[in-house]
Amino acid sequence: MANKDASFLDEVKDVNPLKVKSKTIDSAPKKPKPIPRKLIEDEGKALLDSLSDEYVSPEIESDENNYFLRSGHSPDIIKRLKRGYWTVEGSIDLHGLVTEEAKECVVKFIQECKKKGIRCIRIIHGKGYGSINKEPVLKNKVRNWLSQKDEVIGFSEAPRHDGGSGVVIVLLKSNN
Structure with missing residues (x-):
């Protein structure tokens, strides 16, 4: 076997590799782009901080079927x-989460x-049966957060x- 390897090397000793520029052949692997983890973390914190727990939207209707519709959109949406x-x-599903985790x-x-x-998405915030006072803690907070998000056109309480x-x-x- 060593004899075959030696004869092969002897035969190809004067061969020079071809210098081919090809899109399919990449001689040097490219380094992956760095992930801007700190930037992503900072953007996430900024988004969280932009939502206020004290904000109450005047556009949220307070009847038995709570809903919100951003101005300039058809009432048919609701x-x-x-x-x-x-x-x-x-x-x-936000069951079991505290306010900051839910946000x-x-x-x-x-x-x-x-x-x-x-x-179209569904957010389950619960009715508050598991909370200390048996009052819904997240219900109004979620609705107020949603009304502060520019991405939200509107929301409505789910059917029974x-x-x-x-x-x-x-x-x-x-996204158009």
């Missing part, structure tokens, strides 16, 4: 949300949906068979 016109493409989850969830082009007052159906702006 009717369609209540009737299930749009298919819910994403859902998040972070809502912000990240909306960002992900925006990236994926998802328009879909969770009723413990769930909100949200319509997001399209």
